[in-house]
Each structure stands twice: as C-alpha cells, then as structure tokens.
Amino acid sequence: MKSGTKLSMSVNWVTHLNEAFYSSYEFVPDGELHEFENKEVAHQLRCEISNSSTMMIEFLTYGQTKLKAVHEIMPNGYLKITQEGISPEGKRFRNIEIYHKQMSVLPYASSIGGVVIRPTKEDVIRHQALQAMEEQTDMQLDQIREQIELLARQAQEIVKRKEMSMMIYDAKLNFRPIIGHVYHLYQNKDDSYILSMVSPKEWGGNGPFKQFIASAKLLADHTWMEV
Structure with a gap:
C-alpha cells in the first residue's frame, strides 16, 4: 500500500x-x-x-x-x-x-x-430480500446435503451387497438358492467357502466348518444382503 x-x-x-x-x-x-x-x-x-x-x-x-x-x-x-x-x-x-x-x-x-x-427504506427492503435468500439457499443446501448423505449410505450398502455376493458366488453351492430366502455362509477348514441352508443355531455351533461368516438373503436382482 x-x-x-x-x-x-x-x-x-x-x-x-x-x-x-x-x-x-x-x-x-x-x-x-x-x-x-x-x-x-x-x-x-x-x-x-x-x-x-x-x-x-x-x-x-x-x-x-x-x-x-x-x-x-x-x-x-x-x-x-x-x-x-x-x-x-x-x-x-x-x-x-x-x-x-x-x-x-x-x-x-x-x-x-x-x-x-x-x-433508508431501500436498505430495509434489501435486508429482507437478502435474509429470505439466505434462508432459502441454506434450506436448499441442507436438502442437498441430506440427499448426498442418503446416496452415500445407499452406495455403501451396494458395496457391501456386492462384496457379500462375490463371496457367496465364489462359494460351493449344493442347491439352487431361492429369491427371498436366507442362507448361511461358512468357511471350510481348507479356507474355501460353502453356502448352507442350515444355520449355526441349528448346527449347535459352526457345525463341521472352520467358522461361520454371515447369513444372507438372496434379493430379486440376484445380489445378497447380509442379515
């Protein structure tokens, strides 16, 4: 200066x-x-x-x-x-x-x-208009922020379903899964995966498997959702 x-x-x-x-x-x-x-x-x-x-x-x-x-x-x-x-x-x-x-x-x-x-009367009008503008834009930004957060949650759910689906389709299947039914994914002692209709509760534990991984439902789009 x-x-x-x-x-x-x-x-x-x-x-x-x-x-x-x-x-x-x-x-x-x-x-x-x-x-x-x-x-x-x-x-x-x-x-x-x-x-x-x-x-x-x-x-x-x-x-x-x-x-x-x-x-x-x-x-x-x-x-x-x-x-x-x-x-x-x-x-x-x-x-x-x-x-x-x-x-x-x-x-x-x-x-x-x-x-x-x-x-000045003009400044009163300007203030009221600016205040209304700020309230409206803040409300719209809040709505967009909520939509973004919802989309992010939905994206995370899709990623989880994809990961679960990849594990299940890589597992051994001895039956044809039915849409809407819940099945149970286990890990064998050789670290491979197998899908079973029998739950850990019915087995009384992990059954003959190394460990229980998750229970999942087959959805109409043929993805699996963990339940």
Missing part, C-alpha cells in the same frame, strides 16, 4: 425493528492522526493495520478517544469487533461482538460510530 493511500469503509445494518442505517468514511491506515471530515462525530481519526487480520480505528475529539474499534478476523473466519469508548451520556463502555454472516445481512446494529447515519 502506498503511503497516504486512503481506504473507505461502508457499513449497512438493520435493527430488530427493521430500521436500516448506513455509515461510511475514509481513512489513511498509517497509524497517524488525521483530520476527520465530520466534526460532529469526531475531530480526528487514527487507523492502523497491525497485521493481515487486525485493523484498529480510533475516533478522537480534543485529543480524547471517543471510540476505539479493533476489527479482527479470527482463525475460523468470523469477524470479531472490540469497541471501547465514551457513550453520549459520558459513560465508558466496552463491547465485543462476533459476526458470522455477511455484514450486509446482519439483523442487528454494529454500534460503530460513523458518518452520515440515516435510515
């Missing part, structure tokens, strides 16, 4: 009563005091960008700080604004606010002092 380069800040916000406000001003982020154009708000302004995620803006009148606001982008992407100053009643205050939405969509005021603050 070149020395003396001015930056501009514009803030739109809407209160819970749907009152819209707008604030904008220019400043030089060099850490030095500069005259402020609106003396009703402040006589001087000082701004400093200390690092890539932190900026400090200070408003002064007769050398006294009226408002100091530190804007910090947090590691999770949220915007943290810490404000310290003197209220119109002469009381000192300190506020910390965390913003996790676009600034133009915030449903509450940021309470930062600014220049030419006025309610």
Whole structure:
C-alpha cells in the first residue's frame, strides 16, 4: 500500500425493528492522526493495520478517544469487533461482538460510530430480500446435503451387497438358492467357502466348518444382503 493511500469503509445494518442505517468514511491506515471530515462525530481519526487480520480505528475529539474499534478476523473466519469508548451520556463502555454472516445481512446494529447515519427504506427492503435468500439457499443446501448423505449410505450398502455376493458366488453351492430366502455362509477348514441352508443355531455351533461368516438373503436382482 502506498503511503497516504486512503481506504473507505461502508457499513449497512438493520435493527430488530427493521430500521436500516448506513455509515461510511475514509481513512489513511498509517497509524497517524488525521483530520476527520465530520466534526460532529469526531475531530480526528487514527487507523492502523497491525497485521493481515487486525485493523484498529480510533475516533478522537480534543485529543480524547471517543471510540476505539479493533476489527479482527479470527482463525475460523468470523469477524470479531472490540469497541471501547465514551457513550453520549459520558459513560465508558466496552463491547465485543462476533459476526458470522455477511455484514450486509446482519439483523442487528454494529454500534460503530460513523458518518452520515440515516435510515433508508431501500436498505430495509434489501435486508429482507437478502435474509429470505439466505434462508432459502441454506434450506436448499441442507436438502442437498441430506440427499448426498442418503446416496452415500445407499452406495455403501451396494458395496457391501456386492462384496457379500462375490463371496457367496465364489462359494460351493449344493442347491439352487431361492429369491427371498436366507442362507448361511461358512468357511471350510481348507479356507474355501460353502453356502448352507442350515444355520449355526441349528448346527449347535459352526457345525463341521472352520467358522461361520454371515447369513444372507438372496434379493430379486440376484445380489445378497447380509442379515
């Protein structure tokens, strides 16, 4: 950034009563005091960008700080604004606010002092439209996310059925399986597989086999589903 380069800040916000406000001003982020154009708000302004995620803006009148606001982008992407100053009643205050939405969509005021603050009907309409848009897109994204999760579960079930089917069709079959019936897969002592109509419960254990693998039902598409 070149020395003396001015930056501009514009803030739109809407209160819970749907009152819209707008604030904008220019400043030089060099850490030095500069005259402020609106003396009703402040006589001087000082701004400093200390690092890539932190900026400090200070408003002064007769050398006294009226408002100091530190804007910090947090590691999770949220915007943290810490404000310290003197209220119109002469009381000192300190506020910390965390913003996790676009600034133009915030449903509450940021309470930062600014220049030419006025309610506008257009901003109320814009806020309501943006809020409705955000709610609709979030709902649609949630629906898509649920569909993706469902498809992922279905894909996992298909993979499991395929793996089970490959094992069974590689096993020894001494009969013709019937669709809808449940059969039982065992591993022989020579590590080969065999499909049986007799369950481990009926055998009273693994029967003459090395171990019981799984019970599975033959489906209409000739895949096997573990049960």
